[in-house]
Amino acid sequence: xxxxxxxxxxxxxxxxxxxxxxxxxxxxxxxxxxxxxxxxxxxxxxxxxxxxxxxxxxxxxxxxxxxxxxxxxxxxxxxxxxxxxxxxxxxxxxxxxxxxxxxxxxxxxx
Amino acid sequence: xxxxxxxxxxxxxxxxxxxxxxxxxxxxxxxxxxxxxxxxxxxxxxxxxxxxxxxxxxxxxxxxxxxxxxxxxxxxxxxxxxxxxxxxxxxxxxxxxxxxxxxxxxxxxxxx
Numbered sequence: 001x002x003x004x005x006x007x008x009x010x011x012x013x014x015x016x017x018x019x020x021x022x023x024x025x026x027x028x029x030x031x032x033x034x035x036x037x038x039x040x041x042x043x044x045x046x047x048x049x050x051x052x053x054x055x056x057x058x059x060x061x062x063x064x065x066x067x068x069x070x071x072x073x074x075x076x077x078x079x080x081x082x083x084x085x086x087x088x089x090x091x092x093x094x095x096x097x098x099x100x101x102x103x104x105x106x107x108x109x110x
Numbered sequence: 111x112x113x114x115x116x117x118x119x120x121x122x123x124x125x126x127x128x129x130x131x132x133x134x135x136x137x138x139x140x141x142x143x144x145x146x147x148x149x150x151x152x153x154x155x156x157x158x159x160x161x162x163x164x165x166x167x168x169x170x171x172x173x174x175x176x177x178x179x180x181x182x183x184x185x186x187x188x189x190x191x192x193x194x195x196x197x198x199x200x201x202x203x204x205x206x207x208x209x210x211x212x213x214x215x216x217x218x219x220x221x222x
Contacts, residue, residue: 034210036213042215043112043200043213043214043215043216044153044200044202044213045112045213046210046211046212049210090153096166097155097158097166097168098143098155098211099155099168100145100152100153100154100155101152102152102153103152103153
């Protein structure tokens, strides 16, 4: 069965701090990996995605994620966060269907 | 703006009632996905339609049903509503393969 786990439910950081949000998944076959972001009061938007090739993918707004196949992980990173990054972040692996993690609420202190 | 539209934006109804949520996908997209987002359950995949046919089912209750019409818009029907059905219902559209999904603004349902 397919599953996904996001390790952090709430994260509070100060501006300019570095960010890493953990995501682990389980699935026996080929999987595509997505991170979506939901800003307050808005709909979900794609942040970045991995299908194949270079395991380090870059997304919008300075975000990046690294696919580590041996660890079944797809952690999201950003070297220096901004107040405008306050949002909820969802990891979403897609095997035979897409499933979303429970989300990580990120709050950036100005 | 993702190009996906959902109506209505807000819906308030009573327990036992039935409602219909509507979704219009982005131009050219053949897939429509429905999701339920609540505080306790997070974002739950309900159902996926591709070009009018059901492709995959997730955690969709028997009281809920969906369909996709020839013009590719989709409707999610929720019946015998319960308090616990109060949630934000999103639809998303995509091309049909292992593609990015584009989410609509959602319909916020409140069951009193």
